[in-house]
Amino acid sequence: MRADDLFKGVPRGKVLVAMSGGGDSSVTAALRKDAGFDPVGVFMRLGSPGDTLDELTTPDEPACDPKAIRLGKQGCCSVGDAADARLVSAELGMPFYVVNFRREFGRIIDYFVDEYAKGRTPTPCVRCNDWLKFGRLPEYADQIGADYVATGHYARVDRSGASPVLRRGEDADKDQSYVLFGMRRARLGSLLLPVGDVPDKAGVRELAEHYGLPVADKPDSYEICFVPGNDYAKFVEGRRGELRDTPGDVLDTEGNVVGTHGGHHTLTVGQRRGIGVALGRRIYVVDKDPERNTVTVGARADLATGGCLAREVNWLSDPPALGEPLPCTVQYRAHGAPEPATCTRAEDGLGEHLRIAFDEPVDAVAPGQAAVVYAGGDPSLVLGGGWVASASAPDRAARA
Numbered sequence: 291m292r293a294d295d296l297f298k299g300v301p302r303g304k305v306l307v308a309m310s311g312g313g314d315s316s317v318t319a320a321l322r323k324d325a326g327f328d329p330v331g332v333f334m335r336l337g338s339p340g341d342t343l344d345e346l347t348t349p350d351e352p353a354c355d356p357k358a359i360r361l362g363k364q365g366c367c368s369v370g371d372a373a374d375a376r377l378v379s380a381e382l383g384m385p386f387y388v389v390n391f392r393r394e395f396g397r398i399i400d401y402f403v404d405e406y407a408k409g410r411t412p413t414p415c416v417r418c419n420d421w422l423k424f425g426r427l428p429e430y431a432d433q434i435g436a437d438y439v440a441t442g443h444y445a446r447v448d449r450s451g452a453s454p455v456l457r458r459g460e461d462a463d464k465d466q467s468y469v470l471f472g473m474r475r476a477r478l479g480s481l482l483l484p485v486g487d488v489p490d491k492a493g494v495r496e497l498a499e500h501y502g503l504p505v506a507d508k509p510d511s512y513e514i515c516f517v518p519g520n521d522y523a524k525f526v527e528g529r530r531g532e533l534r535d536t537p538g539d540v541l542d543t544e545g546n547v548v549g550t551h552g553g554h555h556t557l558t559v560g561q562r563r564g565i566g567v568a569l570g571r572r573i574y575v576v577d578k579d580p581e582r583n584t585v586t587v588g589a590r591a592d593l594a595t596g597g598c599l600a601r602e603v604n605w606l607s608d609p610p611a612l613g614e615p616l617p618c619t620v621q622y623r624a625h626g627a628p629e630p631a632t633c634t635r636a637e638d639g640l641g642e643h644l645r646i647a648f649d650e651p652v653d654a655v656a657p658g659q660a661a662v663v664y665a666g667g668d669p670s671l672v673l674g675g676g677w678v679a680s681a682s683a684p685d686r687a688a689r690a
Contacts, residue, residue, distance in 0.1 A: 293324035296484045299449060303437030304328040305482060306430070308423055309379065309386070311371030313498050313505050314442030314485050316378040320501040321484045322440060323382050330434060331379040331386040333372050334422060336395040336515070374505050381503060394426055399516055403529045406522065406555045409580030410658030413469075414514055415624065420472035428477055438480050445470055446486040446670075447478055454478040456606050456672040458664075459486035468624050471662040471675040475606050523556040538583035540567050543576065543592055551585050554578045560593060560654030574654075594651040596684030598622075600644040600661045600676030603635075607673050610635050617666035618673065620646055622659050633663050644676050655681040 307319040309331040322329040372388065379386035398417050405412035423441060431439050444459035445467040456478060459465040473481075488494050491510075498506035517525045527534045533555055540549040549567035551557060557565065561575045565587060576593055577586040610616045612635050619628035630649040635642065646661060655661075655678060662675035 293321045293484075294326075296321060296487050297325045297327075297482070300482070301437075302326045302328075304330065304435060305438040305440050306427065306434065306436040307331050307384075308427060308439065308441045309333050309375035310442065311374035311378075311505065311508075312442065312510065313494060313503070313508055314444070314510075315375075316442075316503045316505050317494050317497045317501070318440050318442045318482075318484055319378065319382055319384065320497070320503060322482070323384060324501070327438075329382070329384045329440070330436065331375060331382075331384055332427070332430065333375045333386070333388045334427065335372070335388050335390045336392060336422075374508065377504050382501075389427075389430055391422055391426055394422055395516075397421060399529070402514075402516075403526050405658050406526045407530050407533060407580070408658075409554055409578040411558055411656040412658050413624070413660050414516075416469045416472055416660050419469050424470070424473035424477055424481075428480070431480075438482050439477075440482040440484070442485050443467075443470060443483050444486050445483050445672075447481050447483055448671075454481075457486075458670040458672070459483075460488065461490045464491055466624075467672050468621050468660065468662050471606065471660065471672055472602075472604050473606070474604075478606065523553065526555050527553075536583060538585065540565070541584055541586045542569075543586060543588040548587070554580050554583050554585055557585050559656040576654075590653070593654040594684050595648065595653070595655040595681045596651055597631075597645065597647040598655050598661060598678050598681040600646060601640065601642075601679045603642045603644055603674065603676040605674035607671070609674065612636060616663075616673075619664045619666060619669055620648070620661055620675075621664065622652075622655050622661045622678065628664055628669065630666075643679070651684040657681065 305322050305327045307315065307322060307329050309315050309319065319329050319331055376386050398414055398421065401417055402412045402414045428439050443466045444461055444464040446457040446459060448455050448457050456467060456470060458467045485494055495506055533553055536553040537550050538554060539547045540551050542548050548569060551566060557575050557578070559575050559578060562572065565573065565575060567573065567587060573587040574590055574593055575585055576588040616633045618631055618633050620631040620633065621628045629652050632647045634645045636645055657678050657680060659678045660675055661678050663673045665671040665673055
């Protein structure tokens with residue numbers, strides 16, 4: 291695959307490359323360089339629990355010494371990742387900067403903790419893209435005179451029509467269009483996502499080897515970068531001390547007490563393992579009540595969802611008319627399958643929202659998740675989406 295083939299019709303110019311220190315963003319930078327762009331590598335310093343930010347690097351100051359970058363030890367913002375990003379930038383002969391977004395990242399951490407405290411299911415990676423990677427980072431791109439922002443996401447910007455649109459990546463298993471739905475539509479024209487056109491992860495690794503990048507064999511990271519040991523409950527309790535040692539009742543679907551739990555924030559809707567209750571059959575968390583601090587368990591059938599209501603709506607294409615049913619597919623988990631549905635745009639006293647009715651019942655749609663809408667007749671096309679405010683059982687889908 292030639293680099294020029296990935297950027298047909300795209301005028302060359304200065305491009306800010308969001309460098310995470312991983313293979314995908316590193317290949318993204320190499321492809322830009324090879325295709326004749328003027329790339330500038332930027333690593334977002336976010337801060338993580340246990341870090342020591344004694345020496346802050348400002349947005350105008352290059353990061354010359356990776357030992358001065360002290361971050362967490364995991365995820366996409368670790369000290370090792372910062373050093374890897376710098377090494378790749380040096381290998382490609384392009385400028386490399388660290389921007390300090392620690393204060394802004396605190397907003398994402400607060401959101402994550404607050405959602406768990408409210409009994410909801412947060413999706414911090416989507417918020418990070420909305421608020422930082424495609425919020426604050428493009429603002430920094432403007433400051434340095436960059437024409438484009440490039441990331442290593444597995445998604446595609448289609449420029450073949452009258453205006454650019456977002457599509458799924460070629461590799462269905464790696465597709466990340468779901469986590470990009472919340473970006474501003476106006477940003478699509480200046481967004482470059484070359485690895486989304488690569489057929490599979492093996493192809494990305496081959497490109498990394500072709501360009502001699504030192505991260506060609508680096509494994510992908512799947513953990514949330516600011517949660518040590520992936521222990522969500524402990525992290526939430528560390529920020530919200532009132533949630534420590536808050537046992538509550540575990541109920542069955544009839545309201546009978548069948549056990550106790552260590553706090554509603556320690557469990558999520560759809561969870562099967564680690565509930566701490568044995569009823570002689572397979573059970574799942576099917577509901578949570580944070581005010582009463584109760585958790586309800588039931589059979590998998592009790593997870594069935596017929597529809598949901600989504601708010602904080604964002605459109606990446608022309609929206610349908612209010613009240614007009616739109617055949618579509620809806621994805622409500624980052625790694626979930628798209629489900630056939632009908633989406634209807636509506637408004638009330640709280641603003642615009644989406645009423646989503648699934649063609650067939652689906653499992654465990656939980657408040658706090660993102661519901662991303664794809665075109666019914668063109669399943670790779672991202673139309674928009676929103677954040678699940680409530681979900682309903684199949685027989686109540688029309689009233690979701």
